[in-house]
Amino acid sequence: MRLAVSLLALALAAPLSAEEIWVTNEKDDTISVIDVATLEVVRTIPTGERPRGITFSKDHSRVYICASDSDTVQVMDPETGEILHDLPSGEDPEQFVLHPNDRHLYIANEDDAITTVVDTETRRVIAQIDVGIEPEGMAVSPDGKIVITTSETTNMAHWIDTETRELFANTLVDSRPRHAEFVHGGTELWVSSEIGGTITVFDVASQAEKAKIAFEVRGVHPDRVQPVGFRLTADEKTAFVALGPSNHVAVVDTATYEVQDYILVGRRVWHMEFNTDKSLLFTTNGVSGDVTVIDVARREAIKTIKVGRFPWGAALRPGT
Amino acid sequence: MNFLVKSAALLAFGTMACAAQAEAILAVGYLKQAVVAPAVLSNLDPVPETLGVDGARLGQADNQSSGRFLGHSYVLDVSEVDPGGDLLAAARTLLATSPYLILDASADDILRVADLPEAQDALIFNASAQETRLRDAECRRNLFHTLPSAAMRADALMQVLMAKRFSRLALVAGEHPADRAFADALRRSAAKFGLKITGEREWRFDADMRRNASQEVPLFTQDLPEHDVLLIADETNDFGRYIAYNTWLPRPVAGSEGMVPVAWSRVVEQWGAAQLQSRFVKLAGRDMKNRDYAAWAAMRVLGEALTRTGSTDPAQLRAYILSPEFELAGFKGRPMSFRHWNGQLRQPIPLVTDRAVVMQAPVEGFLHQRSELDTLGIDLPESRCTAFKE
Structure with missing residues (x-):
């Protein structure tokens, strides 16, 4: 009886929408949509040129895509896959972050050394902030007061005050910073450095460096251990860090900054995304053109899913 | 404040x-x-x-x-x-x-x-x-x-040829000092990685190859011994461009032409x-x-x-x-x-053609106790440089 009821519930739920991971394929100009229940690609949607950063609006009714070589941010209806309109993004948008107000997109313009702020409602550029060369990593504090842009060649994290939209601090990190996240309720900022091979941890209140996390994969030369994207579990006790061409994901204790484990995934692992209950982690593997599914509790890779060429970004679309 | x-x-x-x-x-x-x-x-x-x-x-x-x-x-x-x-x-x-x-x-x-x-x-x-x-x-x-250095470039090329199992090489070198220096680097590097240069020719033509490459080059390369790849040392970009597709044997070319080790x-x-x-x-x-x-x-x-x-x-x-x-x-x-x-x-040294990167050296499998990048060029034990010793 209970089975019948849950089957019925499933039957009712299924047509609405399944839980999905959306993956941008940088060299195919497409998005691969993975069904979390079946772990299979169910849709492939065309985008503008060189799609990289991807994020959903708060209610998941819109998906924003950095179409880098089309010099635009595309706004797509995730239901139909139709491009609704383009946002003025500045040149070569690579990565962005949506402010907690669900309205302002902070966009890194990789070729222009600028962070562009776009109002997604009026579709206007409301500010452009000069940052270092090749801005890429973008993060916003949980209270929305600080936005971070990291610059790959300048090797800095630039701290933007979202009230004044001006820089209030610039902090050096190791070579080629790629990704930034606020951790522990916004009291810490983590910045990964691809060539430096480290994550620098800053105390947000003082912008002072607090710790540095280093990685060491057995049998892989240190030069190839290149931290890029990373994500934290729901309790923020554990971080998963993509280590690029070492083809591993590191598991880091966020209290002690110690690496607990390394998980073998596909080649040149780049970014990652959890499913809704954060029991599964999906990593984009650029060179092998696939996505590795990691069982978060067991810390094991359980499946490889073929997607398009050079998968880059990943974003969750929860089921309804 | x-x-x-x-x-x-x-x-x-x-x-x-x-x-x-x-x-x-x-x-x-x-x-x-x-x-x-x-x-x-x-x-x-x-x-x-x-x-x-x-x-x-x-x-x-x-x-x-x-x-x-x-x-x-x-x-x-x-x-x-x-x-x-x-x-x-x-x-x-x-x-x-x-x-x-x-x-x-x-x-x-x-x-x-x-x-x-x-x-x-x-x-x-x-x-x-x-x-x-x-x-x-x-x-x-x-x-x-x-x-x-020329040694780094030559070593990068040899690693790639070795990875592709092209072990028999022939060499055509120009007479310009830069050509001879690069040819020397290629010879030393071939010996270092255990590849064999089976035969060599020096480029001495003074004809204008734009008109007759297709007639001259097959004859010029005809009596080279059997080889898998033809190396070209032509660092002034003089004759090398006329060799490819005109050789007696159908062989790929590398060195100063064809697949070239570069800084960028x-x-x-x-x-x-x-x-x-x-x-x-x-x-x-x-x-x-x-x-x-x-x-x-x-x-x-x-x-x-x-x-x-x-x-x-x-x-x-x-x-x-x-x-x-x-x-x-x-x-x-x-x-x-x-x-x-x-x-x-x-x-790292990319090996490139006009249109793409073929491979990049150091090639996987060439190991080194300090840095794999030191498999390219002069390594510490063989260095004759003393000026850097404090």
Whole structure:
């Protein structure tokens, strides 16, 4: 009886929408949509040129895509896959972050050394902030007061005050910073450095460096251990860090900054995304053109899913 | 006010955050000895007049972008000497204002400048001469090399040929000194990696190959012994372009033509290189070449050193760039650093055709106890350079 009821519930739920991971394929100009229940690609949607950063609006009714070589941010209806309109993004948008107000997109313009702020409602550029060369990593504090842009060649994290939209601090990190996240309720900022091979941890209140996390994969030369994207579990006790061409994901204790484990995934692992209950982690593997599914509790890779060429970004679309 | 106090506190921590107070100016001289280019058969590819200089300019702009957040400025002073002009006088003038000098000149001219009494405490970067001897017996304490040596290029090529199991090689070399030097590097490297050069021919034609390559080259290569790949040593780009598809045996060509080991090429696009390429094209209106890359790297080395140390003192910067702490992100997938025994920038070498990267050396499987990058070029145990021993 209970089975019948849950089957019925499933039957009712299924047509609405399944839980999905959306993956941008940088060299195919497409998005691969993975069904979390079946772990299979169910849709492939065309985008503008060189799609990289991807994020959903708060209610998941819109998906924003950095179409880098089309010099635009595309706004797509995730239901139909139709491009609704383009946002003025500045040149070569690579990565962005949506402010907690669900309205302002902070966009890194990789070729222009600028962070562009776009109002997604009026579709206007409301500010452009000069940052270092090749801005890429973008993060916003949980209270929305600080936005971070990291610059790959300048090797800095630039701290933007979202009230004044001006820089209030610039902090050096190791070579080629790629990704930034606020951790522990916004009291810490983590910045990964691809060539430096480290994550620098800053105390947000003082912008002072607090710790540095280093990685060491057995049998892989240190030069190839290149931290890029990373994500934290729901309790923020554990971080998963993509280590690029070492083809591993590191598991880091966020209290002690110690690496607990390394998980073998596909080649040149780049970014990652959890499913809704954060029991599964999906990593984009650029060179092998696939996505590795990691069982978060067991810390094991359980499946490889073929997607398009050079998968880059990943974003969750929860089921309804 | 609050902001200033905070910055001061951070400086005390040594994090160098918001160090707008630490004003510093780093001036760099760029000295080019113009040469009369040797005559070549084809006029298809003229050498850009701003070769090298444009790379230094981009390096300056890249440095400046970090510098403005730290209160550091970078000045580039370009000086060009006409063929036969007084290079040493120009070098003295530049060294009088700054101890940092990027040189675009021949190997012998570079040594003349490095040996000037005024240059003894300077940091000179060789961005133009691939002669291995400058990194070996003829190395100088004040001379660093951002351009890969001929030995590094040859080793990169041999690793790729070995990975592809092309073990029998034949060699065609020109008679220009640069061709002979590169041919020597290829021979030494083939021996190092256990590949066999089965036969050699020297290019001595003086005919115009645009008209008769298809008739001459098959005969020229006909009596070479059996080989898998034909190596070409033609560093002035004279005859090499006429060899491919005209050989007696259908064989791929590599070396100065075909698959070429380079410091840089427009076809390098991975590891964020696409961004460096587009910045360069925007600045120079042309593609970035080997010497541009070497000059860019020299500027970036100095920028990285000032950023991390906050110092403009040449002795301090020299010590820093030779230390294990130094690393440069050079858009070739691995951090680059200097060999402490001869001042050569260790770096990956892409093997390229006109249209794509074939492979990049060091090739997987070539291991080294210190850095796989040291499988390319002169390694510590074989180095005859003594100037870097303190």
